[in-house]
Amino acid sequence: MTTVTITFVQGDITRQSADAIVNAANSSLLGGGGVDGAIHRRGGPAILEACRALRASRYGKGLATGQAVATTAGELDARWVIHTVGPVWSASEDRSGLLASCYRESLRVADELGARTVAFPAISTGVYRYPKEDAARIAVETVRGTPTAVEEVRFVLFDEETYEVFARRLG
Numbered sequence: 001m002t003t004v005t006i007t008f009v010q011g012d013i014t015r016q017s018a019d020a021i022v023n024a025a026n027s028s029l030l031g032g033g034g035v036d037g038a039i040h041r042r043g044g045p046a047i048l049e050a051c052r053a054l055r056a057s058r059y060g061k062g063l064a065t066g067q068a069v070a071t072t073a074g075e076l077d078a079r080w081v082i083h084t085v086g087p088v089w090s091a092s093e094d095r096s097g098l099l100a101s102c103y104r105e106s107l108r109v110a111d112e113l114g115a116r117t118v119a120f121p122a123i124s125t126g127v128y129r130y131p132k133e134d135a136a137r138i139a140v141e142t143v144r145g146t147p148t149a150v151e152e153v154r155f156v157l158f159d160e161e162t163y164e165v166f167a168r169r170l171g
């Protein structure tokens with residue numbers, strides 16, 4: 001097992017080329033806004049079809065927060081989309097374990113698939129309102145601390161502010 005290389009880029013995750021692209025989904029697996037909306041739009045209907053099949057089989061009640069599951073990547077430049085559900089930010093409850101679980105479980109699924117390059121968005125930092133500094137720390141620490149055969153984890157940050165918060169974690 002080699003050490004994972006962590007890289008950071010600013011941009012749209014749906015324009016990335018990687019073995020697996022991670023989606024910040026919701027429990028329904030049936031789409032939404034943000035990264036989720038962008039992935040389904042650019043990836044085409046095959047992804048939603050695969051998500052519907054998951055809901056009709058193993059994930060009848062949806063995907064729990066902190067878990068991850070893979071589908072086809074449709075027309076994206078990737079082999080798989082790994083859907084994971086981040087926690088909604090709460091001021092009264094520490095949900096950092098659930099956010100860490102998203103990264104850990106996504107890497108576990110990536111290993112099962114044999115993916116060597118994985119692109120992650122900043123899970124939970126949009127609609128789910130997780131503070132970016134905390135989210136970046138949890139994301140990078142969890143990836144660094146998770147044994148995996150994945151060779152490159154690429155964080156793809158949409159806006160400059162989020163990019164800078166993540167990039168400060170490098171080193």
Ligand code: AR6
Pocket residue numbers: 011012013014024025026031032033034035036037038086121122123124125126127128129130156157158159162
């Ligand atoms: N590429 C990379 N990052 C993006 C993109 C993109 N194309 N678009 C947005 N971001 P969010 P969440 C950034 O809201 O907070 C959906 O409706 C965004 O700026 O996509 O986990 C789901 O269906 C932010 O930094 O995900 C769920 O209901 C980060 O990606 C809910 O939102 C995550 O923002 C999940 O909320």
